[in-house]
Amino acid sequence: MQRVHRVVRHGARRHDCYPMRIAIVGAGIVGVTTAYELAADGHEVTVFERHATPAEEASFANAGLLGASQVLRWAAPEMLGPQKNPLSLRELRWPWQRRRAGDPQTLLANRARLQRLALYSAERLRTLSHDLPLSYEFGLGCLWLLRTRRDAERARPLIDALREAGLLLREVDAAEARAIEPALASDTPLLGAIHLPHDAFGNCRQFTMGLAAGAEQLGARFRFRAEVTAIDRAAPATLQVAGEAAPQRFDALVLCTGAASATLMRTLKVALPLTPLHGYSISAHVHEPLRAPRGAVVDLHQHVSITRLGRRVRVAGVTEAGNVPESPQDADLQALYKALRAWFPMAAQLSDGVQVWRGARPTLPDGLPVLGASGLPGLWLNLGHGAAGWALACGSARVLADLIAGRAPAIDLQGFGIERLRR
Numbered sequence: 001m002q003r004v005h006r007v008v009r010h011g012a013r014r015h016d017c018y019p020m021r022i023a024i025v026g027a028g029i030v031g032v033t034t035a036y037e038l039a040a041d042g043h044e045v046t047v048f049e050r051h052a053t054p055a056e057e058a059s060f061a062n063a064g065l066l067g068a069s070q071v072l073r074w075a076a077p078e079m080l081g082p083q084k085n086p087l088s089l090r091e092l093r094w095p096w097q098r099r100r101a102g103d104p105q106t107l108l109a110n111r112a113r114l115q116r117l118a119l120y121s122a123e124r125l126r127t128l129s130h131d132l133p134l135s136y137e138f139g140l141g142c143l144w145l146l147r148t149r150r151d152a153e154r155a156r157p158l159i160d161a162l163r164e165a166g167l168l169l170r171e172v173d174a175a176e177a178r179a180i181e182p183a184l185a186s187d188t189p190l191l192g193a194i195h196l197p198h199d200a201f202g203n204c205r206q207f208t209m210g211l212a213a214g215a216e217q218l219g220a221r222f223r224f225r226a227e228v229t230a231i232d233r234a235a236p237a238t239l240q241v242a243g244e245a246a247p248q249r250f251d252a253l254v255l256c257t258g259a260a261s262a263t264l265m266r267t268l269k270v271a272l273p274l275t276p277l278h279g280y281s282i283s284a285h286v287h288e289p290l291r292a293p294r295g296a297v298v299d300l301h302q303h304v305s306i307t308r309l310g311r312r313v314r315v316a317g318v319t320e321a322g323n324v325p326e327s328p329q330d331a332d333l334q335a336l337y338k339a340l341r342a343w344f345p346m347a348a349q350l351s352d353g354v355q356v357w358r359g360a361r362p363t364l365p366d367g368l369p370v371l372g373a374s375g376l377p378g379l380w381l382n383l384g385h386g387a388a389g390w391a392l393a394c395g396s397a398r399v400l401a402d403l404i405a406g407r408a409p410a411i412d413l414q415g416f417g418i419e420r421l422r423r
Protein backbone atom coordinates (compact mmCIF):
# COMPACT_ATOMS: atom_id res chain seq x y z
CA MET A 1 0.00 0.00 0.00
CA GLN A 2 1.21 3.47 -0.84
CA ARG A 3 1.47 6.04 1.94
CA VAL A 4 -0.25 9.31 1.03
CA HIS A 5 0.17 12.82 2.31
CA ARG A 6 -3.05 14.62 1.78
CA VAL A 7 -3.94 18.20 2.45
CA VAL A 8 -7.64 18.42 3.21
CA ARG A 9 -9.25 21.46 1.69
CA HIS A 10 -11.88 21.96 4.38
CA GLY A 11 -10.10 22.88 7.58
CA ALA A 12 -6.68 22.52 5.97
CA ARG A 13 -5.86 19.44 8.06
CA ARG A 14 -2.86 17.51 6.93
CA HIS A 15 -3.00 13.73 7.28
CA ASP A 16 -0.74 10.90 6.45
CA CYS A 17 -2.06 7.37 6.38
CA TYR A 18 -2.43 4.31 4.18
CA PRO A 19 -5.48 4.72 1.94
CA MET A 20 -7.98 1.90 2.22
CA ARG A 21 -11.31 0.97 0.66
CA ILE A 22 -13.70 1.48 3.54
CA ALA A 23 -17.44 0.75 3.71
CA ILE A 24 -19.71 2.50 6.19
CA VAL A 25 -23.16 1.13 6.93
CA GLY A 26 -25.65 3.83 7.92
CA ALA A 27 -25.98 7.46 6.84
CA GLY A 28 -27.33 9.00 10.03
CA ILE A 29 -25.34 11.74 11.76
CA VAL A 30 -22.81 9.15 13.01
CA GLY A 31 -22.25 7.47 9.63
CA VAL A 32 -21.99 10.76 7.76
CA THR A 33 -19.49 12.33 10.19
CA THR A 34 -17.48 9.09 9.96
CA ALA A 35 -17.61 9.19 6.16
CA TYR A 36 -16.38 12.78 6.20
CA GLU A 37 -13.44 12.12 8.52
CA LEU A 38 -12.35 8.97 6.69
CA ALA A 39 -12.61 10.68 3.29
CA ALA A 40 -10.64 13.60 4.75
CA ASP A 41 -7.92 11.11 5.68
CA GLY A 42 -7.67 10.06 2.04
CA HIS A 43 -9.56 6.76 2.16
CA GLU A 44 -11.90 5.55 -0.57
CA VAL A 45 -15.21 5.61 1.26
CA THR A 46 -18.56 4.06 0.29
CA VAL A 47 -21.61 4.59 2.51
CA PHE A 48 -24.50 2.10 2.34
CA GLU A 49 -27.86 3.45 3.48
CA ARG A 50 -31.21 1.68 3.21
CA HIS A 51 -33.20 4.91 2.87
CA ALA A 52 -33.22 7.35 -0.04
CA THR A 53 -31.40 10.22 1.75
CA PRO A 54 -29.16 10.74 4.81
CA ALA A 55 -30.64 11.17 8.30
CA GLU A 56 -34.07 9.62 7.80
CA GLU A 57 -34.12 7.79 11.16
CA ALA A 58 -32.91 9.00 14.59
CA SER A 59 -31.05 11.96 13.11
CA PHE A 60 -34.14 13.33 11.35
CA ALA A 61 -36.00 15.59 13.79
CA ASN A 62 -34.33 15.26 17.17
CA ALA A 63 -34.39 18.05 19.74
CA GLY A 64 -31.26 19.58 18.22
CA LEU A 65 -29.47 20.32 21.50
CA LEU A 66 -25.68 20.33 21.53
CA GLY A 67 -23.03 20.75 24.19
CA ALA A 68 -21.45 18.86 27.06
CA SER A 69 -24.06 20.02 29.57
CA GLN A 70 -26.82 18.35 27.53
CA VAL A 71 -24.77 15.17 27.34
CA LEU A 72 -24.27 15.17 31.12
CA ARG A 73 -27.97 15.85 31.69
CA TRP A 74 -28.81 12.76 29.68
CA ALA A 75 -26.17 10.74 31.55
CA ALA A 76 -28.05 11.05 34.85
CA PRO A 77 -29.25 7.59 36.00
CA GLU A 78 -32.95 8.47 35.83
CA MET A 79 -32.58 9.58 32.18
CA LEU A 80 -31.08 6.31 30.95
CA GLY A 81 -33.99 4.08 31.77
CA PRO A 82 -37.29 3.87 29.94
CA GLN A 83 -40.13 5.81 31.49
CA LYS A 84 -42.83 3.83 29.69
CA ASN A 85 -43.63 0.45 28.10
CA PRO A 86 -42.39 -2.99 29.10
CA LEU A 87 -39.18 -4.29 27.54
CA SER A 88 -39.29 -7.04 24.91
CA LEU A 89 -38.00 -10.54 25.75
CA ARG A 90 -34.65 -9.85 24.12
CA GLU A 91 -34.28 -6.72 26.23
CA LEU A 92 -35.08 -8.30 29.58
CA ARG A 93 -31.41 -8.33 30.66
CA TRP A 94 -31.20 -4.62 29.98
CA PRO A 95 -32.48 -3.27 33.33
CA TRP A 96 -30.09 -5.64 35.13
CA GLN A 97 -27.17 -4.45 33.02
CA ARG A 98 -28.29 -0.87 33.65
CA ARG A 99 -28.29 -1.39 37.39
CA ARG A 100 -24.80 -2.87 37.21
CA ALA A 101 -23.58 0.22 35.35
CA GLY A 102 -25.38 2.41 37.87
CA ASP A 103 -23.14 1.95 40.90
CA PRO A 104 -21.81 5.35 41.96
CA GLN A 105 -18.18 4.71 41.01
CA THR A 106 -19.01 3.43 37.51
CA LEU A 107 -21.45 6.28 36.99
CA LEU A 108 -18.81 8.82 37.91
CA ALA A 109 -16.19 7.26 35.64
CA ASN A 110 -18.63 7.05 32.72
CA ARG A 111 -19.72 10.64 33.21
CA ALA A 112 -16.08 11.75 32.96
CA ARG A 113 -15.70 9.70 29.75
CA LEU A 114 -18.82 11.22 28.20
CA GLN A 115 -17.72 14.70 29.20
CA ARG A 116 -14.35 14.19 27.51
CA LEU A 117 -15.97 12.96 24.30
CA ALA A 118 -18.64 15.69 24.39
CA LEU A 119 -16.11 18.52 24.78
CA TYR A 120 -13.95 17.11 22.00
CA SER A 121 -17.03 16.68 19.79
CA ALA A 122 -18.15 20.25 20.37
CA GLU A 123 -14.73 21.50 19.33
CA ARG A 124 -14.73 19.33 16.19
CA LEU A 125 -18.30 20.40 15.34
CA ARG A 126 -17.29 24.06 15.59
CA THR A 127 -14.32 23.49 13.28
CA LEU A 128 -16.39 21.62 10.66
CA SER A 129 -19.24 24.16 10.83
CA HIS A 130 -16.82 27.00 10.27
CA ASP A 131 -14.54 25.43 7.68
CA LEU A 132 -17.06 23.84 5.33
CA PRO A 133 -19.11 26.08 6.09
CA LEU A 134 -22.35 24.43 7.23
CA SER A 135 -25.68 26.13 7.65
CA TYR A 136 -28.12 24.39 10.01
CA GLU A 137 -30.34 26.88 11.86
CA PHE A 138 -27.63 27.19 14.48
CA GLY A 139 -28.26 29.19 17.63
CA LEU A 140 -26.71 29.73 21.07
CA GLY A 141 -28.18 29.76 24.57
CA CYS A 142 -30.26 27.31 26.56
CA LEU A 143 -32.43 27.74 29.67
CA TRP A 144 -33.27 24.79 31.88
CA LEU A 145 -36.53 25.74 33.53
CA LEU A 146 -37.23 24.88 37.18
CA ARG A 147 -40.89 25.01 38.06
CA THR A 148 -40.66 24.15 41.74
CA ARG A 149 -38.28 23.81 44.69
CA ARG A 150 -38.40 20.06 44.16
CA ASP A 151 -37.14 20.52 40.56
CA ALA A 152 -34.34 22.70 41.89
CA GLU A 153 -33.36 20.10 44.53
CA ARG A 154 -33.37 17.31 41.96
CA ALA A 155 -31.22 19.39 39.61
CA ARG A 156 -28.60 20.13 42.28
CA PRO A 157 -26.30 17.10 41.64
CA LEU A 158 -26.36 17.89 37.92
CA ILE A 159 -25.55 21.57 38.50
CA ASP A 160 -22.65 20.56 40.76
CA ALA A 161 -21.39 18.12 38.11
CA LEU A 162 -21.52 20.80 35.40
CA ARG A 163 -19.61 23.22 37.64
CA GLU A 164 -17.00 20.56 38.46
CA ALA A 165 -16.63 20.00 34.72
CA GLY A 166 -15.87 23.69 34.31
CA LEU A 167 -18.92 24.38 32.13
CA LEU A 168 -20.31 27.87 32.12
CA LEU A 169 -23.72 28.17 33.75
CA ARG A 170 -25.66 30.65 35.84
CA GLU A 171 -28.50 30.00 38.24
CA VAL A 172 -31.03 32.75 37.59
CA ASP A 173 -34.32 33.68 39.23
CA ALA A 174 -37.65 33.78 37.42
CA ALA A 175 -37.35 37.47 36.50
CA GLU A 176 -33.97 37.00 34.89
CA ALA A 177 -35.12 33.83 33.12
CA ARG A 178 -38.02 35.81 31.66
CA ALA A 179 -35.62 38.56 30.58
CA ILE A 180 -33.53 35.98 28.69
CA GLU A 181 -36.63 34.37 27.15
CA PRO A 182 -39.22 37.19 27.13
CA ALA A 183 -41.97 35.07 25.57
CA LEU A 184 -42.14 32.60 28.48
CA ALA A 185 -45.77 32.53 29.62
CA SER A 186 -46.20 34.70 32.68
CA ASP A 187 -48.96 32.56 34.21
CA THR A 188 -46.97 29.31 34.31
CA PRO A 189 -45.25 29.00 37.70
CA LEU A 190 -41.49 29.40 37.41
CA LEU A 191 -39.08 29.27 40.33
CA GLY A 192 -35.96 30.00 38.32
CA ALA A 193 -33.69 28.53 35.68
CA ILE A 194 -30.20 27.42 34.81
CA HIS A 195 -28.80 29.51 32.01
CA LEU A 196 -26.26 27.88 29.71
CA PRO A 197 -25.18 30.73 27.44
CA HIS A 198 -22.67 28.65 25.46
CA ASP A 199 -24.94 25.71 24.75
CA ALA A 200 -25.73 25.42 21.08
CA PHE A 201 -28.68 24.05 19.15
CA GLY A 202 -29.62 23.52 15.54
CA ASN A 203 -31.11 21.26 12.91
CA CYS A 204 -29.36 17.88 12.97
CA ARG A 205 -30.72 16.77 9.61
CA GLN A 206 -29.54 19.92 7.84
CA PHE A 207 -26.11 19.51 9.43
CA THR A 208 -25.99 15.88 8.28
CA MET A 209 -27.03 16.77 4.70
CA GLY A 210 -24.43 19.54 4.52
CA LEU A 211 -21.68 17.30 5.84
CA ALA A 212 -22.70 14.50 3.44
CA ALA A 213 -22.22 16.98 0.57
CA GLY A 214 -18.81 17.87 2.05
CA ALA A 215 -17.88 14.17 2.25
CA GLU A 216 -18.91 13.70 -1.40
CA GLN A 217 -16.64 16.58 -2.38
CA LEU A 218 -13.81 14.71 -0.71
CA GLY A 219 -14.63 11.65 -2.82
CA ALA A 220 -17.00 9.64 -0.58
CA ARG A 221 -19.72 7.73 -2.46
CA PHE A 222 -23.22 7.31 -1.06
CA ARG A 223 -25.26 4.28 -2.09
CA PHE A 224 -28.88 4.92 -1.07
CA ARG A 225 -31.67 2.34 -1.00
CA ALA A 226 -28.94 -0.20 -0.29
CA GLU A 227 -29.78 -2.35 2.72
CA VAL A 228 -26.95 -4.43 4.10
CA THR A 229 -28.47 -7.79 5.00
CA ALA A 230 -25.41 -9.67 6.25
CA ILE A 231 -21.75 -9.35 7.06
CA ASP A 232 -19.50 -12.36 6.51
CA ARG A 233 -18.21 -13.60 9.87
CA ALA A 234 -15.26 -15.28 8.16
CA ALA A 235 -14.34 -12.02 6.37
CA PRO A 236 -16.07 -9.23 8.32
CA ALA A 237 -15.21 -6.45 5.87
CA THR A 238 -17.37 -8.24 3.29
CA LEU A 239 -21.01 -7.28 3.11
CA GLN A 240 -24.12 -8.36 1.27
CA VAL A 241 -26.56 -5.77 -0.08
CA ALA A 242 -30.21 -6.83 -0.50
CA GLY A 243 -31.07 -7.75 -4.07
CA GLU A 244 -27.45 -8.02 -5.21
CA ALA A 245 -26.00 -11.35 -6.29
CA ALA A 246 -22.41 -10.96 -5.14
CA PRO A 247 -21.09 -9.79 -1.76
CA GLN A 248 -18.79 -6.74 -1.75
CA ARG A 249 -15.36 -6.83 -0.22
CA PHE A 250 -13.59 -3.89 1.45
CA ASP A 251 -10.42 -3.40 3.47
CA ALA A 252 -12.45 -2.21 6.45
CA LEU A 253 -16.10 -1.79 7.38
CA VAL A 254 -17.60 0.59 9.95
CA LEU A 255 -21.03 -0.03 11.46
CA CYS A 256 -22.93 3.20 12.16
CA THR A 257 -26.34 1.59 12.15
CA GLY A 258 -27.91 3.27 15.17
CA ALA A 259 -30.86 1.42 16.64
CA ALA A 260 -30.59 -1.36 14.02
CA SER A 261 -27.05 -2.29 15.12
CA ALA A 262 -28.01 -5.27 17.28
CA THR A 263 -29.79 -6.89 14.31
CA LEU A 264 -26.73 -6.69 12.05
CA MET A 265 -24.42 -7.77 14.85
CA ARG A 266 -26.57 -10.90 15.31
CA THR A 267 -25.65 -11.96 11.75
CA LEU A 268 -22.08 -12.01 13.13
CA LYS A 269 -23.18 -13.99 16.19
CA VAL A 270 -22.31 -11.03 18.44
CA ALA A 271 -24.92 -10.04 21.05
CA LEU A 272 -25.14 -6.28 21.54
CA PRO A 273 -27.31 -5.18 24.51
CA LEU A 274 -28.64 -2.13 22.69
CA THR A 275 -32.14 -0.86 23.30
CA PRO A 276 -34.00 1.71 21.22
CA LEU A 277 -35.49 4.27 23.62
CA HIS A 278 -38.16 6.00 21.58
CA GLY A 279 -39.00 9.65 21.75
CA TYR A 280 -41.08 12.18 19.84
CA SER A 281 -40.92 15.63 18.38
CA ILE A 282 -43.41 18.02 16.87
CA SER A 283 -42.22 20.87 14.66
CA ALA A 284 -44.54 23.74 13.80
CA HIS A 285 -44.22 27.04 11.99
CA VAL A 286 -43.73 30.10 14.16
CA HIS A 287 -47.04 31.90 14.55
CA GLU A 288 -45.87 35.06 16.28
CA PRO A 289 -42.09 35.53 16.31
CA LEU A 290 -42.16 37.72 19.44
CA ARG A 291 -44.11 35.03 21.31
CA ALA A 292 -41.72 32.23 20.30
CA PRO A 293 -38.52 31.16 22.11
CA ARG A 294 -35.34 32.99 21.14
CA GLY A 295 -33.18 29.97 21.85
CA ALA A 296 -33.73 26.58 23.47
CA VAL A 297 -35.47 25.81 26.75
CA VAL A 298 -35.79 22.52 28.62
CA ASP A 299 -38.53 21.93 31.17
CA LEU A 300 -36.54 19.93 33.71
CA HIS A 301 -39.71 18.61 35.34
CA GLN A 302 -40.91 16.79 32.23
CA HIS A 303 -37.64 16.70 30.27
CA VAL A 304 -39.31 18.29 27.30
CA SER A 305 -37.31 20.72 25.16
CA ILE A 306 -38.65 23.61 23.10
CA THR A 307 -36.25 24.93 20.50
CA ARG A 308 -36.41 27.72 17.96
CA LEU A 309 -35.20 26.36 14.62
CA GLY A 310 -35.34 29.15 12.07
CA ARG A 311 -38.99 29.73 11.25
CA ARG A 312 -40.11 26.72 13.23
CA VAL A 313 -40.46 25.70 16.85
CA ARG A 314 -39.58 22.12 17.77
CA VAL A 315 -40.83 20.41 20.93
CA ALA A 316 -39.20 17.07 21.84
CA GLY A 317 -39.30 14.56 24.66
CA VAL A 318 -40.76 11.28 26.05
CA THR A 319 -38.77 8.08 26.62
CA GLU A 320 -40.38 4.74 25.73
CA ALA A 321 -38.74 1.34 25.61
CA GLY A 322 -39.74 -1.93 24.05
CA ASN A 323 -42.30 -2.55 21.37
CA VAL A 324 -43.98 0.71 20.52
CA PRO A 325 -47.25 0.83 18.57
CA GLU A 326 -47.08 1.45 14.82
CA SER A 327 -48.15 5.08 15.02
CA PRO A 328 -47.34 7.67 17.70
CA GLN A 329 -49.68 7.58 20.68
CA ASP A 330 -51.87 10.58 21.25
CA ALA A 331 -50.97 10.72 24.98
CA ASP A 332 -47.25 11.04 24.15
CA LEU A 333 -47.85 13.83 21.68
CA GLN A 334 -50.17 15.57 24.11
CA ALA A 335 -47.29 15.77 26.61
CA LEU A 336 -45.38 17.82 24.03
CA TYR A 337 -48.33 20.05 23.13
CA LYS A 338 -48.99 20.58 26.84
CA ALA A 339 -45.43 21.79 27.46
CA LEU A 340 -45.61 24.12 24.46
CA ARG A 341 -48.95 25.53 25.61
CA ALA A 342 -47.59 26.00 29.14
CA TRP A 343 -44.45 27.89 28.14
CA PHE A 344 -45.08 29.51 24.75
CA PRO A 345 -48.85 29.40 24.14
CA MET A 346 -48.83 31.74 21.13
CA ALA A 347 -45.57 30.61 19.57
CA ALA A 348 -46.60 28.12 16.93
CA GLN A 349 -49.22 27.57 14.30
CA LEU A 350 -50.74 24.26 15.32
CA SER A 351 -53.80 24.11 13.08
CA ASP A 352 -51.88 22.75 10.08
CA GLY A 353 -48.43 21.85 8.81
CA VAL A 354 -47.23 20.27 12.06
CA GLN A 355 -44.51 17.66 11.52
CA VAL A 356 -44.87 14.76 13.95
CA TRP A 357 -41.88 12.47 14.36
CA ARG A 358 -40.84 9.45 16.39
CA GLY A 359 -37.21 8.39 16.66
CA ALA A 360 -35.20 5.81 18.58
CA ARG A 361 -32.26 6.69 20.80
CA PRO A 362 -29.86 3.76 20.32
CA THR A 363 -28.90 3.18 23.95
CA LEU A 364 -26.48 0.80 25.68
CA PRO A 365 -26.94 -0.07 29.37
CA ASP A 366 -24.08 2.15 30.59
CA GLY A 367 -25.05 5.10 28.37
CA LEU A 368 -21.72 5.19 26.50
CA PRO A 369 -21.39 4.55 22.78
CA VAL A 370 -19.16 1.78 21.43
CA LEU A 371 -16.15 3.21 19.61
CA GLY A 372 -13.35 1.22 18.07
CA ALA A 373 -12.44 -2.25 16.86
CA SER A 374 -15.09 -4.97 17.08
CA GLY A 375 -12.70 -7.81 17.77
CA LEU A 376 -13.40 -9.22 14.29
CA PRO A 377 -10.76 -8.38 11.66
CA GLY A 378 -11.55 -5.27 9.60
CA LEU A 379 -14.83 -4.51 11.40
CA TRP A 380 -15.10 -1.23 13.35
CA LEU A 381 -17.95 0.12 15.46
CA ASN A 382 -19.30 3.64 15.98
CA LEU A 383 -22.76 3.19 17.48
CA GLY A 384 -24.99 3.39 20.54
CA HIS A 385 -24.90 7.17 21.07
CA GLY A 386 -28.24 7.16 22.89
CA ALA A 387 -29.88 10.51 23.58
CA ALA A 388 -26.85 12.55 22.52
CA GLY A 389 -25.86 11.24 19.11
CA TRP A 390 -25.42 14.60 17.45
CA ALA A 391 -23.59 16.10 20.42
CA LEU A 392 -21.16 13.17 20.37
CA ALA A 393 -20.92 12.40 16.65
CA CYS A 394 -18.14 14.71 15.44
CA GLY A 395 -15.65 13.61 18.10
CA SER A 396 -16.61 9.95 17.76
CA ALA A 397 -16.01 10.06 14.02
CA ARG A 398 -12.64 11.78 14.37
CA VAL A 399 -11.32 9.33 16.98
CA LEU A 400 -12.53 6.37 14.93
CA ALA A 401 -10.72 7.68 11.84
CA ASP A 402 -7.59 8.09 13.97
CA LEU A 403 -7.85 4.52 15.26
CA ILE A 404 -8.28 3.15 11.74
CA ALA A 405 -5.25 5.16 10.60
CA GLY A 406 -3.21 3.81 13.51
CA ARG A 407 -2.85 7.27 15.08
CA ALA A 408 -3.33 8.05 18.75
CA PRO A 409 -6.74 9.75 19.15
CA ALA A 410 -6.78 13.17 20.80
CA ILE A 411 -8.72 11.83 23.81
CA ASP A 412 -8.42 8.78 26.03
CA LEU A 413 -10.85 6.11 24.77
CA GLN A 414 -10.60 3.77 27.72
CA GLY A 415 -14.09 2.53 28.55
CA PHE A 416 -15.60 2.97 25.06
CA GLY A 417 -14.62 -0.45 23.70
CA ILE A 418 -17.03 -3.34 23.06
CA GLU A 419 -15.13 -5.57 25.52
CA ARG A 420 -16.82 -3.78 28.45
CA LEU A 421 -20.18 -5.19 27.31
CA ARG A 422 -18.94 -8.78 27.29
CA ARG A 423 -18.11 -8.81 31.00
Ligand SMILES: Cc1cc2nc3c(=O)[nH]c(=O)nc-3n(C[C@H](O)[C@H](O)[C@H](O)COP(=O)(O)OP(=O)(O)OC[C@H]3O[C@@H](n4cnc5c(N)ncnc54)[C@H](O)[C@@H]3O)c2cc1C
Binds near residue numbers: 030383
Ligand atom coordinates in the same frame (compact mmCIF):
# COMPACT_ATOMS: atom_id res chain seq x y z
C1 LIG B 1 -36.86 12.56 20.65
C2 LIG B 1 -35.34 12.58 20.48
C3 LIG B 1 -34.63 13.71 20.80
C4 LIG B 1 -33.24 13.72 20.66
N1 LIG B 1 -32.57 14.87 20.93
C5 LIG B 1 -31.24 14.91 20.75
C6 LIG B 1 -30.53 16.12 20.95
O1 LIG B 1 -31.10 17.14 21.31
N2 LIG B 1 -29.18 16.13 20.77
C7 LIG B 1 -28.49 15.00 20.41
O2 LIG B 1 -27.27 15.05 20.28
N3 LIG B 1 -29.15 13.83 20.19
C8 LIG B 1 -30.50 13.77 20.35
N4 LIG B 1 -31.17 12.60 20.13
C9 LIG B 1 -30.40 11.39 19.83
C10 LIG B 1 -29.91 11.38 18.40
O3 LIG B 1 -30.99 11.69 17.55
C11 LIG B 1 -29.34 10.00 18.06
O4 LIG B 1 -28.42 9.61 19.06
C12 LIG B 1 -28.59 10.03 16.74
O5 LIG B 1 -29.42 10.54 15.72
C13 LIG B 1 -28.13 8.64 16.36
O6 LIG B 1 -27.46 8.76 15.13
P1 LIG B 1 -27.04 7.46 14.34
O7 LIG B 1 -26.39 7.92 13.10
O8 LIG B 1 -26.33 6.54 15.25
O9 LIG B 1 -28.43 6.72 14.03
P2 LIG B 1 -29.46 7.00 12.84
O10 LIG B 1 -29.62 8.43 12.58
O11 LIG B 1 -30.68 6.21 13.16
O12 LIG B 1 -28.71 6.40 11.60
C14 LIG B 1 -28.53 5.01 11.42
C15 LIG B 1 -28.70 4.78 9.93
O13 LIG B 1 -28.32 3.44 9.64
C16 LIG B 1 -29.18 2.97 8.61
N5 LIG B 1 -29.16 1.52 8.65
C17 LIG B 1 -29.42 0.72 9.72
N6 LIG B 1 -29.28 -0.57 9.36
C18 LIG B 1 -28.93 -0.58 8.05
C19 LIG B 1 -28.66 -1.63 7.13
N7 LIG B 1 -28.72 -2.91 7.49
N8 LIG B 1 -28.33 -1.30 5.86
C20 LIG B 1 -28.25 0.02 5.48
N9 LIG B 1 -28.54 1.06 6.30
C21 LIG B 1 -28.85 0.75 7.58
C22 LIG B 1 -30.53 3.55 8.99
O14 LIG B 1 -31.41 3.57 7.90
C23 LIG B 1 -30.14 4.93 9.48
O15 LIG B 1 -30.20 5.90 8.47
C24 LIG B 1 -32.56 12.56 20.24
C25 LIG B 1 -33.28 11.41 19.91
C26 LIG B 1 -34.66 11.41 20.03
C27 LIG B 1 -35.43 10.17 19.66
